Amino acid sequence: MAEDFLQVERLCKRFGGLHAVRDVSFSVGRHEMVGLIGPNGAGKTTLVRLLLGILRADSGRVLFRGQNLLGKKPWEIVSQGLALTFQNARPFARLPVIANVMVSCLSPRASKRGEWVKKIESRAMDALEFAGIADMAREPASCLSQGDLKRLEVARAIACEPDLLILDEPFGGLSPTETGLMAKSLRRLHKGGRFGRLHSEGPAMIIIEHKLSELMKIVDRVIVINFGELLAVGTPEEIVANPQVIEAYIGKEVD
Amino acid sequence: MFAYLARKIWRDFQGEILALPTRTILFAAAVALLLLPLVTDDAYLLRIVATASIFAVYAASWDLLVGFSGQTTLGHSLFFGIAAYTAALLNLRFGLPAFLTIPAGALAAVLAGLLLSLPALRVRGPYFSLASLAMPIILMGLIFSFPGLTGGEMGLSGISRLAGTRTGEYYFLLISMFVLTLLMWKIATSRTALIFHAIREDEIVVRVSGINTTYYKILVFCCSGFFAGMAGSLYAHFLRVVGPSTLDIMMSLQVIIWGIFGGVVTIYGPVVGVFILYPLLEYLRIIPDWRMLIFAGIVVVTLRFMPEGISNKFQDLLERQCPRCKERNIFMRKECRICCTDIGTCSRVG
Numbered sequence: 001m002a003e004d005f006l007q008v009e010r011l012c013k014r015f016g017g018l019h020a021v022r023d024v025s026f027s028v029g030r031h032e033m034v035g036l037i038g039p040n041g042a043g044k045t046t047l048v049r050l051l052l053g054i055l056r057a058d059s060g061r062v063l064f065r066g067q068n069l070l071g072k073k074p075w076e077i078v079s080q081g082l083a084l085t086f087q088n089a090r091p092f093a094r095l096p097v098i099a100n101v102m103v104s105c106l107s108p109r110a111s112k113r114g115e116w117v118k119k120i121e122s123r124a125m126d127a128l129e130f131a132g133i134a135d136m137a138r139e140p141a142s143c144l145s146q147g148d149l150k151r152l153e154v155a156r157a158i159a160c161e162p163d164l165l166i167l168d169e170p171f172g173g174l175s176p177t178e179t180g181l182m183a184k185s186l187r188r189l190h191k192g193g194r195f196g197r198l199h200s201e202g203p204a205m206i207i208i209e210h211k212l213s214e215l216m217k218i219v220d221r222v223i224v225i226n227f228g229e230l231l232a233v234g235t236p237e238e239i240v241a242n243p244q245v246i247e248a249y250i251g252k253e254v255d
Numbered sequence: 256m257f258a259y260l261a262r263k264i265w266r267d268f269q270g271e272i273l274a275l276p277t278r279t280i281l282f283a284a285a286v287a288l289l290l291l292p293l294v295t296d297d298a299y300l301l302r303i304v305a306t307a308s309i310f311a312v313y314a315a316s317w318d319l320l321v322g323f324s325g326q327t328t329l330g331h332s333l334f335f336g337i338a339a340y341t342a343a344l345l346n347l348r349f350g351l352p353a354f355l356t357i358p359a360g361a362l363a364a365v366l367a368g369l370l371l372s373l374p375a376l377r378v379r380g381p382y383f384s385l386a387s388l389a390m391p392i393i394l395m396g397l398i399f400s401f402p403g404l405t406g407g408e409m410g411l412s413g414i415s416r417l418a419g420t421r422t423g424e425y426y427f428l429l430i431s432m433f434v435l436t437l438l439m440w441k442i443a444t445s446r447t448a449l450i451f452h453a454i455r456e457d458e459i460v461v462r463v464s465g466i467n468t469t470y471y472k473i474l475v476f477c478c479s480g481f482f483a484g485m486a487g488s489l490y491a492h493f494l495r496v497v498g499p500s501t502l503d504i505m506m507s508l509q510v511i512i513w514g515i516f517g518g519v520v521t522i523y524g525p526v527v528g529v530f531i532l533y534p535l536l537e538y539l540r541i542i543p544d545w546r547m548l549i550f551a552g553i554v555v556v557t558l559r560f561m562p563e564g565i566s567n568k569f570q571d572l573l574e575r576q577c578p579r580c581k582e583r584n585i586f587m588r589k590e591c592r593i594c595c596t597d598i599g600t601c602s603r604v605g
Binding site: 054075078083093095096100102104108160 | 446449450452453456457459460461462463464465466467468469580581
C-alpha cells in the first residue's frame with residue numbers, strides 16, 4: 001500500500017522570510033516511480049534534502065514504513081533504505097572512481113545486505129558496471145565527464161541497495177543520447193533483479209527533472225510543486241493537460 | 256620449513272621493497288639508522304637521531320589527522336604535551352615504570368582527542384583551526400595555575416630513563432618509531448582510511464552515503480591522539496624533563512612545517528621531513544646567528560620547487576605510474592611490472 005511506504009505530511013521549511021516548502025503532503029508507493037517537477041526555485045531540492053535529513057524541517061512528518069524520519073541523522077535515514085543522488089555531482093574528486101563507490105559499500109546497510117560478498121571492491125565494481133563506468137574505475141574522479149559524474153552518483157546511491165532512490169536531476173547536463181541511456185537504465189533498475197553481486201529489489205524512485213519529455217515516459221505519477229506548495233498530483237497525461245501546471249511553467253496569456 | 260619461510264620472505268622483500276626505488280631508499284635508510292651505533296658512539300649524533308624518531312611519530316600522527324581526514328588542527332601539541340605531562344606525573348608522583356606510563360600517557364592523549372573532537376563536530380574549517388589553537392593554551396594556563404603539582408614554568412624533572420644505556424635508549428626509540436609508523440601506515444591504507452579521505456573531500460556526501468561521520472571523526476581524533484601521545488610520553492622519558500614547551504605553539508607549528516615539507520597524506524612523508532629538517536636545524540647551530548634564517552630559506556626554496564613535498568617529488572622522479580593498473584614502477588622500466596602494459600612512451604604522472 002502506498003500509505004505504508006513513504007508518506008510526507010504537511011512538511012514545512014523556512015529560510016528566514018522565505019517559505020521554501022509549505023505544507024507539502026504526498027505519498028509514494030513501494031513499486032512506484034514518481035516524478036517531482038516544478039519551475040526553478042520551487043523547492044524540489046529543498047524537499048528531498050528534508051527527506052534525507054541534510055536540512056532540518058520546521059514542522060511536519062515524514063513516515064517511511066511507519067517510522068518518522070524527521071530529526072534523524074542522514075546516515076540513519078540511509079540505513080533505513082533511502083538514497084539520494086546530488087543535483088550538482090559531488091564526487092570525492094581526488095579519490096579513484098571505485099573508491100567513491102566503496103565508501104557507500106562500507107555503510108552499515110550495504111555491509112549488512114551483502115554479508116556474503118567478502119570483497120567490497122567487487123560490489124563497488126558491480127555498481128559501476130550497472131552505471132556503465134566500470135572502465136574508469138581506477139581513474140581519479142576528477143577525470144570524469146559530466147555525464148559520467150551523473151552515473152557515478154547513481155552508482156554510489158545503488159551501492160547502498162536502497163528501497164527508495166531519490167534522484168535529483170539525473171539527466172541534467174546529459175546529451176539526448178545519454179539521457180535516453182540513463183532513462184533506460186533507471187527503468188531497468190526499477191524493475192529489480194540481480195546486477196552482478198548487487199541485489200536490487202527494484203527501489204521505488206522519486207525523480208526530480210526538468211527534461212519533462214524524457215521524464216514523462218518513465219514515471220507512473222507526477223507531483224508538481226510551485227513556490228514550495230503542492231500544485232498537482234496525477235498521471236503524466238493528467239499533468240500535461242493541467243492548466244495550472246502549464247501556467248506555472250510557461251505563464252498565462254495576457255488579455 | 257625454514258628454507259621455505261626464508262624463500263618466501265625474500266620473495267616478498269623483492270616484490271614489495273626492491274621493486275620500488277623509494278621503498279628501497281627508505282629501507283636502506285632504516286637499516287643505516289639501525290647500524291649507526293655500531294659505527295659511531297658520538298652521543299650528540301645518536302641523541303639527534305633518537306629525538307628525530309620521536310618527532311617522526313608525532314609528525315606522522317599529525318598527517319593522519321590533518322592530511323587524511325582534513326581536520327586542520329593548529330593545536331596538535333595538545334596531545335604531545337598532555338601525554339608528556341601524564342607520563343611525567345605518574346612516574347614522579349606514583350613511581351610507575353616507563354612501560355606503564357607510556358601507554359597511560361597515550362591514553363590521556365586519546366581522551367584529549369575525544370575532547371578536541373567536540374568542537375570538530377560542530378565547527379569546520381578555519382573556525383575549527385582557531386578552536387584547536389586555543390586548547391593547548393588553555394592546558395598551559397592550567398599547568399601554570401597549579402605549580403605545586405605540575406612544576407609551573409620550571410616543569411618536571413627527574414623522570415626515569417627508558418633504558419640503562421644510551422645505546423639501549425637509542426634502539427628503544429628507533430624501534431618504537433618503526434613499529435608506530437608502520438602501524439599508522441597500516442591504518443592509512445585500510446578501509447577506514449578511505450572514509451577519512453572521503454570526509455576530507457566532502458562530508459555531506461559521506462553522510463548521505465550512509466556513513467556515521469560523527470563516529471569516524473571521533474575515531475580519527477583518538478587514533479591521532481594515541482600516536483601523538485606515544486610520542487609525547489617517549490619524549491618525557493627520553494629528555495627526562497617536561498616543561499610547558501611541550502605545549503608550546505611552536506610545537507604545533509613545527510609539525511606543520513615538517514609535514515608539509517615531507518609531503519602530506521603519505522604518513523612516511525612527514526617522517527622523511529623530520530629526519531631531514533630536525534638534524535638540519537641542529538647542524539645549523541654552527542652559525543647560531545643565521546640559523547633560523549637559513550633554515551627558513553631552505554624550507555621556502557624547497558617548497559617553491561617541490562610544492563607537493565619532498566617525498567612526493569622524489570617518488571614522482573624515481574617512479575612512474577602505470578596508466579592501466581595504477582601500480583608504480585621504477586622509472587627505467589618500459590613495461591609495467593604487474594600488467595605488462597607499455598609505459599615507456601607515456602609521460603610521467605604528476
